[in-house]
Amino acid sequence: MGLRSERGPILLSLMLATALVALDSTVIATAIPTITKELGGFSQFPWLLSVYLLAQAATTPLYGKVADVVGRKPVILLGVAVFLAGSILCGFAWSMPALIAFRAVQGLGAGAILPMSTTIVGDIYTLAERAKVQGYVASVWGISAVVGPLIGGAFSEWVSWRWIFWVNIPFCLVAGGILLRNFREKVERTKHRVDYLGAVLVTAATTLLMLGLLEGGEGWPWTSLTSALVIGGGLVLAVAFVLVERRAAEPVLPLWVFGRRMLLTTSVVSLGVGAVMIGFTSYIPTFTQVTLGTGALVAGFSVATMTVGWPVAAAQSGRLYLRYRFRVTALLGSLxxxxGVVLVLLFLGTGSTPWEVGAFCLVVGAGLGLAAPTTVIAAQHTVGWSERGVVTSANMFSRSIGSALGVAVYGAVVNASLGRTAAHPAPGPLADAVHEVFLGVLVAGVVMLVAVLFMPRGGEGRQFPTDDGGAVAEKAAEQTVGGAA
Structure with missing residues (x-):
């Protein structure tokens, strides 16, 4: 049976694996009161969220490089296995420090699953199909933003918080089993020089920088010695990493990824996408509940309209970029x-309705649905099989950095705004704070737009094939590390 007939089950397994990673980013939020009541350590609970993101982001570049050497299948299966192990351990956690450590294990698995899912889609689907399929995979995140807190609350209240982790077990087994049986790739085994030093440096630098951005202003003041040491140490290690990679025979994150115009601009777009998404998913539900007085379910569905706009727009983006090229499609999406952000700034207030909030989110989701998959596919299209993993991982890495920057900046904005309100009370304090947050989100949107404007007009690298057909998908099974996609 050829690869074309097996793509449906493969896509299902990729979406399932992605859903698990996305759900575990949000499912724990509503379970925290129950967890801390049993395990204690309430002051440490922010680490349950931060350590997961840290481990995930820090290992993404490494997995991308390894996948270009040994193939996608072993890397994503490893990711699913590590995520499964972390989930089991989290369910058996006996203390808050243990749960935090096991959440880090989950993050290590998630760091492989996300970039590999996107890379495999790029391998087995044709250029015309990829946008729609990437939209399906990406929409999983929005659905998880709504479903995750509901699942966490339900298990905590009616069963046990431990089942929010144990419920992952059958789904991990199903996803891994489908991939093991259906996903086939032919990889030429050759001797490689492993860039161990580069791997250690990029992981350590990313960990420190992400830690500084996520915990600055929360775990410690921005102006503290701790903040200076963490962020400064991350920057020093990043410089050392660049110096090492310039001389490495097979660098773990080749510097050419950020030296090619198409790859650099699409990475910056991804950074902006991360910042815009985290702004909406973090602050729209809170605003809807606190300021508009809705319940958690209504608040979740308000922001969930992004997940409607995203896949619908992504499904159409393939037609657009095949006709008008990547740059024009991404430009339309950014605009x-x-x-959508401007609508939020102009009309979101204490008198808004959840329907209005949902409409604004729908517009933003449609824009991201055109811009995000298009730029990822544009980056993948400029390289061959042996470079697609590292290119995709670099793009995902940029999105993680964008989200971390967004968390840091938006959090500082909210704290500053609420601090001024405490000194000079005014009606609708949270509404004012959220308005200032979305000024920052608007800046992120403008960053996306500017990066798109600098994308090559005609597309870099290989030209669009005149008959992309099913040949690309069939050939994907025969790719070798030294071959071209």
């Missing part, structure tokens, strides 16, 4: 996302 649409900016329009």
């Amino acid at each position: 649409l996302a900016i329009v």
Whole structure:
């Protein structure tokens, strides 16, 4: 049976694995009161969220490089296995420090699953199909933003918080089993020089920088010695990493990824996408509940309209970029996302309705649905099989950095705004704070737009094939590390 007939089950397994990673980013939020009541350590609970993101982001570049050497299948299966192990251990955690450590194990698995899912889609689907399929995979995140807290609350209240982790077990087994049986790739085994030093440096640098961005202003003041040491140490290690990679025979994150115009601009777009998404998913539900007085379910569905706009727009983006090229499609998406943010700035207030909030989120989701998959596919299209993993991982890495920057900046904005309100009380304090947050989101949208404007007009690298057909998908099974996609 050829690869074309096996793509459906493969896509299902990729979406399932992605859903698990996305759910575990949000499912724990509503379970925290129950967890801390049993395990204690309430002051440490923010680490349950931060350590997961840290481990995930820090290992993404490494997995991308390894996948270009040994193939995608062993890397994503490793990711699923590590995530499964972390989930089991989290369910058996006996203390808050143990749970935090096991959440880090989950993050290590997630760091492989996300970039490999996107890379495999790029391998087995044709250029015309990829946008729609990437939209399906990406929409999993929005659905998880709504479903995750509901699942966490339900298990905590009616069963046990431990089942929010144990429920992952059958789904991990199903996803891994489908991939093991259906996903086939032919990889030429050759001797490689492993860049161990580069791997250690990029992981350590990313960990420190992400830690500084996520915990600055929360775990410690921005102006503290701790903040200076963490962020300064991350920057020093990043410089050392660049110096090492310039001389490495097979660098773990080749510097050419950020030296090619198409790859650099699409990475910056991804950074902006991460910042825009985290702004909406973090602050729209809170605003809807606190300021508009809705329940958690209504608040979740308000922001979930992004997940409607995203896949619908992504499904159409393939037609657009095949006709008008990547740059024009991404430009349209960036402008649409900016329009959605401007609508929020102009009309979101204490008198808004959840329907209005949902409409604004729908517009933003449609914009991101055009811009995000298009730029990822544009980056993948400029390289061959042996470079696609590292290119995709670099793009995902940029999105993680964008989200971390967004968390840091938006959190500082909210704290500053609420601090001024405490000194000079005014009606609708949270509404004012959220308004200032979305000024920052607008800046992120403008960053996306500017990066798109600098994308090559005609597309870099290989030209669009005149008959992309099913040949690309069939050939994906025969790719070798030294071959071209």
